[in-house]
Amino acid sequence: MLDVTVIEDAEAAAVSLDPIRARLLAELAAGPASAAMLAGKVGLPRQKVNYHLKTLERHGLVELAGERRKGNVTERLMRATAASYVISPLALAAVQPDPDRFRDQLSARWLLALGARLVRDVGTLITGATKARKRLATYALDGEVTFASAAERAAFIEELTAGVGALISKYHDGDATGGRPHRIVVAVHPTVRPETAAAPVVADGADPVAGPGTVTAVTGPGNEDPAGPETIR
Numbered sequence: 001m002l003d004v005t006v007i008e009d010a011e012a013a014a015v016s017l018d019p020i021r022a023r024l025l026a027e028l029a030a031g032p033a034s035a036a037m038l039a040g041k042v043g044l045p046r047q048k049v050n051y052h053l054k055t056l057e058r059h060g061l062v063e064l065a066g067e068r069r070k071g072n073v074t075e076r077l078m079r080a081t082a083a084s085y086v087i088s089p090l091a092l093a094a095v096q097p098d099p100d101r102f103r104d105q106l107s108a109r110w111l112l113a114l115g116a117r118l119v120r121d122v123g124t125l126i127t128g129a130t131k132a133r134k135r136l137a138t139y140a141l142d143g144e145v146t147f148a149s150a151a152e153r154a155a156f157i158e159e160l161t162a163g164v165g166a167l168i169s170k171y172h173d174g175d176a177t178g179g180r181p182h183r184i185v186v187a188v189h190p191t192v193r194p195e196t197a198a199a200p201v202v203a204d205g206a207d208p209v210a211g212p213g214t215v216t217a218v219t220g221p222g223n224e225d226p227a228g229p230e231t232i233r
Contacts (some may be wrong), residue, residue, distance in 0.1 A: 001082060024053065034075040062080050106190070114185055140218045182220060183219070
């Protein structure tokens, strides 16, 4: 079982979003089970559960883990193919966000578009790495910082931009023979707390409160060559 799988197919995404099938995926992520074992947990007849399992199996979301005899019946034990799933923007290819349509570093919506592209590209690279049986060279940094004021946050972002820009200028070599482009994404946004998750929406560019913020930096191969992931050395 994989830790996470990215769903790129629109039909598979629709199947996974069905409440009953999502519940079955959660049960099967915890361990293999048969339709009869799952029926009591989800409150459906075994035949109905079996129908849902076959649909999930057809789209690669569950797989056969083994079989066992129970009386005169052979039960199929199924398991989820991953512990968790992420739906790629490719599942909605015609309307997926495109960060190249506009570039506004202070726009939350542009940040969301960058995040969607990150999920899409890394999902594609993972698929290519799995087929090639290679490990994918990526790096991610996740941290949290509390700013005393909006001015402090602005100063932090100015230094962050200058520092990352200097590193890119230092190491970028567009003429390197056999060089592999990598995409770097750095994001800063307020940290979501359970008690503030339902807070009023604030428009782009507004400054609601100077408080805890999340800083995320992600580096990975560029999406120019999704079928050829490189190996971590």
